Amino acid sequence: MxxxxxxxxxxxxxxxxxxxxxxxxxxxxxxxxxxxxxxxxxxxxxxxxxxxxxxxxxxxxxxxxxxxxxxxxxxxxxxxxxxxxxxxxxxxxxxxxxxxxxxxxxxxxxxxxxxxxxxxxxxxxTPYVIPPGRVRKPDGTEYRVFTAFYRAWTELDKPGPAPSERDAPKWVEPAKLRIDATKTVDLAELDTELDTEDDGPQLPEAGERAALGRWKEFRAGPLADYASDRDRPALDGTSRLSAYLHWGCVHPRTLLADLHRKRGDGAAAFRRELAWREFLADVLWHRPESARRNLDRRFDDIEYDLGADAWKRFDRWRAGTTGFPFVDAGMRQLAAEAWLHNRARLVVASFLIKDLHLPWWWGARHFMQSLVDGDLASNQHNWQWVAGSGTDAAPYFRVFNPVTQGRRFDPDGQYVRRHVAELRSVSGRAVHEPWKLDSMPAGYPEPMVDHGEERQEALRRFGRITGR
Missing domain, CATH: 3.40.50.620 (HUPs)
Known part of the structure; x- marks a missing residue:
């Protein structure tokens, strides 16, 4: 009524x-x-x-x-x-x-x-297709690994888009309400805080129309090859919808409805990624303390480097001057676009934690301050996934080799050259190991660590808390 x-x-x-x-x-x-x-x-x-x-x-x-x-x-x-x-x-x-x-x-x-x-x-x-806390095991407990969660999530009935319309309610003009006891903010006075026409990050166009426009472009083009291209940071192979999803400019229910009749590996992979986002929100629902603390409490005792030298290494990672081109390209993309390709997110996170032995929450905090799509559940739990303290069974043994990752996912070096100006004269895959050239490109630093040695050190520290 x-x-x-x-x-x-x-x-x-x-x-x-x-x-x-x-x-x-x-x-x-x-x-x-x-x-x-x-x-x-x-x-x-x-x-x-x-x-x-x-x-x-x-x-x-x-x-x-x-x-x-x-x-x-x-x-x-x-x-x-x-x-x-x-x-x-x-x-x-x-x-x-x-x-x-x-x-x-x-x-x-x-x-x-x-x-x-x-x-x-x-x-x-809610901001999700299935409300956090709703997907449960038959015994009523929550899922702790994604694969099992995904099977249960796919079997649940999912609501279709709500038939809401902009003009369905009669919207009240705020100026006529004479609300004088609150601190009102005029739209014209909203502080943008940075000028993207100059040297600030290049942010995407904002709002619902922009979100739906980007979704239409992605659905008509990159979606078909999403399963393979989403790991190639030089390609326009991802949806770029994460910021819109975070602020609810588009609902994932809308995306799923449009995918209903889509077949193929690309559509299947994209559905799975939407479910991964829902899984991490579900983890946070059941374990709210995991936004700040290790899900696997054994990792409370792992040894991280701290102190002045650790912060200096952190600053080099943050500035994209580690001497590892794929890592540096990722960190410079983050600074330039306030966004980072997911494959690069994994590699730079692994480097921080397992090559530099710095706490995952340092990196997580930097991401939340730098990303236009910073989402608490996705950011914190993906960092923990890399750190080994999160939802995966044994990811601490997964230590990404920044050179191998670059060669595999940026085989011609296009991504590195796009973001690392000092290496633009280096052709092909040689850009991933510039220290092997006859002379190091001017202005680019030598690698700050030996990856092989630091990998062994990371595994040694892991062994201390597991006995392995």
Whole structure:
């Protein structure tokens, strides 16, 4: 039944209008709806400039879709959401459920405050196809390895896209509400924090239309060869949808629906990657402490290098001056684009942990501050997967050789030459071992470690905590 009261759609990681169950639910229950977003310092401060900038642009895009009818306030959501609800006389606040540790705590606190005011907090949908915590073993416990999770995930019924529309609710113009007790933020004053026309990272176009456009391009082209090309960083072989998925500019349910009739290895591999994202969110749901601590607690005792010399090595890794071209290309791509190809993510992470013997959380924190697509569940658990402390059975023995990885996945050296200017004159696969040339290219450093020796040292340290 539609009432005459105003309700609220509180946007978070769902910055779109299409396939949005919370919008659909709001349109059913009230004639007028306020679109609200809260700039929360608890989430913004650790995000890093690229992610904050992309968020600002996504909010502008969403406001354009809503004809400017988006109220943005800054402050603690546990205070400002109840305050806004009270000011406009709302009886319902609609949200997409948040499964991350902070989001769950925040929403419970908001719910308690709203309950005191007689206001309902209604959760409809999540950022995932299957809500975290829903996929369970027959005995009711959670899955701890991906392969078993994936089998169960594929067998579950999955909802189709929600028939939400931008103009389904009658969106309230915020200026007419006279909300004066909160810190409102004018769209024109949203700080982009960097100028991508100069020397800042080149961020993707923001918003739902951009996300759907990129999905259309990928579906019509690279998807067919995704199974093979997704590991080739020099190729446009990946979807580049990760930032859009993080902020909910497109829902993975939409992608799966479009893949329904797609056959072939590429479509199958892409479905599997969507499921991997859902698996990591599920791990975080069951083990929220894993965002900061080892899933495998044996690794609490592994020896990492610390101190001034360790930080100097970390700085060389971060700057892309390790002397290993494939590693350096990855780190320079990260700095230039606020994005990094997944194969390169694996190699640079392995190098940090197993060649430099530095803590995985140093690298994870740098990624979260640098990536436009920084996602807590995916970032932290993929770093732990490389470190050996995560969800895989025995990944610590997997020590990526940066030269071998370069030769295999960048066979003609195109990726390295694109990102490492000092090596652009080196042709072919020789670019992966410039120290073997008659003379080292000017300005490029010698390798900072001997990979073979450091691999043995990494395995020795692993043996100390396992007895192997």
């Amino acid at each position: 539609v009432s005459d009261e105003v309700n609220i759609v509180w946007f978070r990681r769902d910055l779109r209008c299409g396939d949005h169950p919370a919008i659909e639910e709001a349109a059913k229950s009230a004639r007028r709806t306020l679109a609200l977003f809260v700039l929360d310092d608890r989430l913004l401060k650790p995000a890093g400039t690229p992610r904050r900038t992309f968020l600002a642009r996504c909010l502008r895009a969403l406001a354009d879709q809503l004809h400017g009818h988006l109220l943005i306030v800054s402050g603690d959501p546990t205070e400002v959401v109840p305050e806004v609800a009270e000011k406009i006389g709302a009886k319902t606040v609609h949200i997409t459920a948040d499964g991350a540790p902070y989001g769950r705590r925040r929403d419970e606190a908001v719910r308690r405050r709203l309950d005191e005011q007689g206001v309902d907090l209604v959760e409809t949908g």
